[in-house]
Each structure stands twice: as C-alpha cells, then as structure tokens.
Amino acid sequence: MTVWGFFVVGLLVPLLLNEVSDLGSWIAGRLLSWGARRLGSPEKAARYSEEWAADLERVPGKLTKVGYALGVVAWGVPRMRLQFALQRRRQRKLPDISNSVSHAPVAIASWERLHGSERHAACLTAARQGDRQAWPVLVEDLTPLVWHVARTNGLDRFLSEDAVQSVWLSLLEQIDTPADPRDLAGWLITETRAVARQLGSDIEDESA
C-alpha cells in the first residue's frame, strides 16, 4: 500500500495538478480571445487578443492566469465594449448634428418661454429641424433625469456616466423617435432603463 501511496502522492497528484493547471492557462487564453471578440470591431478584437495574450504570458502561476482572464473578461470587457461603441457612434454621428446648418435663424428660440414637456417638445422639434441651439438645451435640461434613472436602476456613478452618454447618443441616432415630441421624457426613461439592464447591475466596488 505504501508503494501505491507513494505512487499516488508523489507522481499521480503532481501530474494531475500539472494537467489541470495547463488546462488553466488554455482556458485563460480561450476566455481572453473570446472577450476580445466581444469588443465590437475586428480591429479591437485583433489588438486586444494579442495584447492580452502577451500579458497573460507574464502572469505568474498557471492558476492565477485564469483569475487574470476572468477579471478582464468579466469586468474589463463590458466596459470597453460600451466605450468603443460610444467612440464609434461619436465618430459617425456627431458631425451631422454639430455641423448641421440652421434652417431658420430664429431671433428668439421657440422654447424660451415654455416649461416642462412643452419646452422639451419644442426643443426636440427644433433640433430635428437642424437648430443647433436646441440640442444643448435638451441635454442640459434632461441629463439630471437620465442620470437619476440610471442611478435608481442600479448603476454606480461610473456606469451612470456611460449610460447618460449612451442615451443621448441613441437619441441623436434616432432623433425622429419618439413620434410625439412630448413623449421625450418617457422615451428617455425607457431608453435609460434598457441601457441600465444592458450594462448589468454589477455595482461591485471598482477595485474588486
């Protein structure tokens, strides 16, 4: 029995552990390349899968490699994915609105004397018609609402910032929805909730 005991403890167990930890670095590599592919564009996928693979080689210990990969995939990838999505939208969409020519130079903006949803409806209508002054007014008036909805839907400050940007960019992209401009606040609330869900409710400590 002692011979078998020696065999098991001295040979089999280390061999098995070695197998398992090799499996560990294989899994880590697979996880990272999967995560990189989720970043939303082939360029980012190529860049980060190589960058992370190189860093992975320098993570000490085979089992901590899995920890490294899990951290990057679970925490880093969702944030980067959103960030890159915003980047792409910014590059694609922003010039349209910010450089758009004002169709009708208006002496006094039509929303100036209005309040609440009437005011926002007037702003949205003006923005749709290319009035460059209307958009910042909307953003300033309604960002607190979007921020509040994001926060009450479980997002931390960090993610709420992302949510705010994401929601305004969605509105820019679909400036002709909602059909009735007076529904704007409702539309923003729904959109913010959707973004909050999409971002998940992981409000762990950032340093976790």
Place this chain on the structure above:
Amino acid sequence: MDPLSRVTDATLDVLEVLVGAEDDLYGLRIAQLAGRKTGVVYPILARLEDAGWVDSLWERAEPSDRGPRRRFYQLNPSALAGARELLKQRRGAIWQRSVSPRLSAVPGSLGLQSGGSS
C-alpha cells in the same frame, strides 16, 4: 487632447504610474504598479487613449513567431502637464500613492455634463 471630465481614483493611480515614466509599460505591469486589477486598468487605458492622453504602440513592429506582442503605453507629452496638475490637485502636494477613495473619468465628449450630484 480632450479634457477628462471625470477622474476616478483608479484613473489617478494609472496616471501616477504613467507619469513615473518607467520604460516599456504594458497593461499588466501598469496594473501591478498601480495596485489595481487588470480588469479595471485596461478600460481606463482605453479611455485615456481615446481622449488622447495616452499613446500606445506594439512591442515590435511586426507580429512574429516569437509569440504575441505586448502593447506599450506612454503618456502623451502634451498630457504630462495636465496629468501632473490633476495629481497635484487630487492627491495634494505629495501625491505619493496612499490609500485612496475613488471617483471617476471619462473623456468629455458631446459636452454632456452629468448631473453628478447623486
């Protein structure tokens, strides 16, 4: 270079490492030096890069059979003064790393200012 509208404490830690100007800093190394998880550091680096504060380049120009290349990060020279100023403001005169509460950073785009009050 865009202004950073929100600067988390983790971001300050990363900037601190980059200002320290050790050569050949790659993501994992920066995370180790900053005492932060890599999962936190890569998104921050991506943000800083997007805002033009940080440049990155491959370890070697071409991929080769020597395995994957690291991506090296360095502070953009034009961001150095801004980073120092930020660290001074937020970390005080001696901004040697210490226990740090956190806050946040995103490249200011669209002129969207968040409510930020809650």
